[in-house]
Every structure is written in structure tokens, then in C-alpha cells.
Amino acid sequence: MAEEVVDVVIVGSGPAGLTAAIYASRANLNPVLYEGFQSGGMPGGQLMTTGKVENFPGFPEGIDGQMLMTNMREQAVRLGTRMVMEDVEEVKVGAWPFRIITTSEECCEARSVIIATGATANRLPLDSEQRLWGKGVSACAVCDGALPVFRNRPLAVIGGGDSAVEEAVHLTQFGSKIYMIHRRDELRASKIMQKRAIEHPKIEILWNKIVDEFLGDERLEMLRLRDVQTGEGSEIEVAGAFEAIGHTPNTSILKGGLETTEMGYILTQPFSTATSVPGVFAAGDVQDSKYRQAITAAGSGCMAAMEAEKWLAELP
Numbered sequence: 001m002a003e004e005v006v007d008v009v010i011v012g013s014g015p016a017g018l019t020a021a022i023y024a025s026r027a028n029l030n031p032v033l034y035e036g037f038q039s040g041g042m043p044g045g046q047l048m049t050t051g052k053v054e055n056f057p058g059f060p061e062g063i064d065g066q067m068l069m070t071n072m073r074e075q076a077v078r079l080g081t082r083m084v085m086e087d088v089e090e091v092k093v094g095a096w097p098f099r100i101i102t103t104s105e106e107c108c109e110a111r112s113v114i115i116a117t118g119a120t121a122n123r124l125p126l127d128s129e130q131r132l133w134g135k136g137v138s139a140c141a142v143c144d145g146a147l148p149v150f151r152n153r154p155l156a157v158i159g160g161g162d163s164a165v166e167e168a169v170h171l172t173q174f175g176s177k178i179y180m181i182h183r184r185d186e187l188r189a190s191k192i193m194q195k196r197a198i199e200h201p202k203i204e205i206l207w208n209k210i211v212d213e214f215l216g217d218e219r220l221e222m223l224r225l226r227d228v229q230t231g232e233g234s235e236i237e238v239a240g241a242f243e244a245i246g247h248t249p250n251t252s253i254l255k256g257g258l259e260t261t262e263m264g265y266i267l268t269q270p271f272s273t274a275t276s277v278p279g280v281f282a283a284g285d286v287q288d289s290k291y292r293q294a295i296t297a298a299g300s301g302c303m304a305a306m307e308a309e310k311w312l313a314e315l316p
């Protein structure tokens with residue numbers, strides 16, 4: 001593909017990137033989609049490591065996360081998207097056409113680019129966390145919380161921000177009791193969210209605690225906690241633990257070429273996926289610190305493709 005100039009390059013293969021690909025293909029833009037290889041998690045995005053997805057419309061019985069992404073990929077390919085299984089090292093947005101540099105050192109140039117590289121949920125750096133990931137340990141209560149294994153069982157949320165409170169409140173519909181495990185004696189969440197957590201009869205906040213170990217053979221059964229002030233250890237029984245300790249948007253390939261928010265998310269114009277560089281669009285979690293759902297990512301992917309199509313049509 002050396003030195004080829006294409007109309008649209010899409011970087012990222014989660015719901016945002018693949019939906020952008022489906023729309024761009026149907027608009028005869030012959031998109032090239034870099035689906036990644038190793039960096040930023042596995043191709044297909046965060047749903048590849050989620051269990052059953054019950055809130056994506058159109059699947060009354062729910063659908064396995066991997067299956068959903070496989071279906072979206074097949075749809076994009078059938079409609080004409082060219083998939084490249086390589087990691088993009090850099091998207092040079094400082095000059096037009098934009099240049100895409102990949103690990104194979106091949107390059108292509110693009111008249112428009114859609115960045116859909118997602119965000120990575122921050123995770124606790126513990127071996128036991130990795131071992132029980134997907135077996136009771138998750139980073140998304142909205143995605144996984146309603147699974148039968150968590151029904152009427154004690155559950156835990158780790159973190160003290162707005163996401164942690166939101167996840168804890170969401171989980172009260174399913175769990176028998178929700179522990180919030182926070183490393184300080186004050187929540188970071190907004191006052192209104194704090195009130196919601198503190199006053200909820202099913203939520204108990206364990207202050208000044210960190211998780212030392214996730215315990216269980218086949219699935220998560222207990223958490224070993226440590227009080228950061230006294231050093232005292234304790235154990236609590238939980239069937240699920242949901243980490244809500246922040247996300248990191250995957251923007252390193254831009255090398256600072258696009259404006260971002262204070263939190264590092266790509267800044268887009270209101271009700272649009274247009275970024276600070278004309279012809280470069282951003283969709284999905286890389287520009288969304290608020291909703292972070294597969295369906296909202298897919299929606300913004302659709303917007304990005306339609307905006308790219310319009311932008312290309314208006315080129316002199």
C-alpha cells in the first residue's frame with residue numbers, strides 16, 4: 001500500500017471504527033481500516049474482553065461481545081472495507097494528505113482520517129486481578145453487572161469518582177450489597193453523586209482501603225483489603241469486583257497533533273466528530289469521557305463517516 005492516497009483511513013476496530021467503516025463503505029469511499037495488532041488492546045476493542053452484551057439493541061437474548069464485534073467486522077468487509085491488521089505508530093495530521101505510519105513501515109496517505117482508537121480502562125496492577133479478569137473481575141458494571149452470576153450476591157466497586165458511584169448505584173439493582181472500596185477518606189465524585197452513594201441503603205463505603213489481592217479459584221470469591229492508614233488487613237466476600245479507577249484515551253499515535261480536553265480525550269466540536277484539524281474526525285471512547293457505551297460509540301462512528309463524506313465532497 002506504499003504511498004497510496006485513499007479517501008478515508010479509519011484507525012481502530014471497535015464499534016466506532018467498524019460503524020464508520022460500514023457507513024464509509026456504503027458511501028463508496030473505499031475505506032481502509034487499521035484494526036490494530038497488539039497496541040491498545042486486542043482488535044475489536046473493549047467488547048472483545050466483555051462477556052454477554054445485553055444492552056445493544058437488536059439482540060433480545062443478548063449477544064456475546066466477541067460475536068458482536070465479529071459480526072460488525074464481517075459486515076464492514078462485506079460492504080468493501082479493506083482491513084489492515086497492523087498497529088498504527090503515528091498519524092501525521094500536520095500536513096495534508098495525512099500520513100499513516102505503521103509498524104511495518106509501510107505508509108499510506110489519506111484525504112480524511114477517522115480516529116476511533118478507544119480508551120483503555122485503567123486496571124490494578126495485580127497478578128490475581130489478571131488471573132480473575134472476566135471471572136468476576138470487570139471494568140464495566142453497565143456491561144456485565146446484570147449477569148446472573150452477580151444476582152443477589154455481594155459485589156464491590158473500586159474507586160471513588162463519579163464512575164464508581166454510578167457503577168455502584170447501577171449494581172444495587174442486582175447485588176445483595178455493594179461495597180465501594182476507596183483509597184481515601186473522601187470521594188472524588190461530585191457532591192450529588194456522593195450523596196447518592198452515601199445515602200443508598202445497599203451501598204457501604206469502605207474508606208481508606210485498597211485491594212491487595214483478588215481471591216478465588218475458578219471465579220472471584222473474596223477480596224483481601226488493606227487499610228492505608230493503619231496497615232490492617234481484612235477480607236470481604238464478593239462475587240464481583242468492578243474497577244472504576246479511570247480510563248486513558250488511546251491518543252499516543254497523534255503525537256499531540258490534535259487538541260484534547262484536560263483529561264486527554266480528543267476535543268470534538270459540539271454535536272459533531274470534527275476535531276481541531278479539518279478532515280480529521282474522532283469517534284467513540286477516544287473522544288467520549290461520559291457515555292462510553294458500544295451503542296454511543298457506534299453512533300459517533302456513523303457521524304464521523306457521514307462528516308468525512310461531506311468534507312471530501314466539498315474539497316476543491
Ligand code: NAP
Nearest residue numbers: 159160161162163164166183184188244245246247289290
Ligand atoms: P476519576 O474521576 O479519575 O476517578 C477515578 C477514581 O479512581 C478516583 O476516586 C481515584 O482515587 C481512584 N483511583 C485511581 N487510581 C486508583 C488506584 N490505582 N487504586 C485505587 N483507586 C484509584 O474517573 P471517573 O470516575 O471515571 O470519571 C472520569 C470523568 O468523567 C470525571 O470528570 C467524571 O466527573 C466524569 N463522569 C461523570 C459522570 C456523571 O456526571 N454522571 C459519570 C461518570 C464519569 P482518588 O480520588 O484518590 O484519586
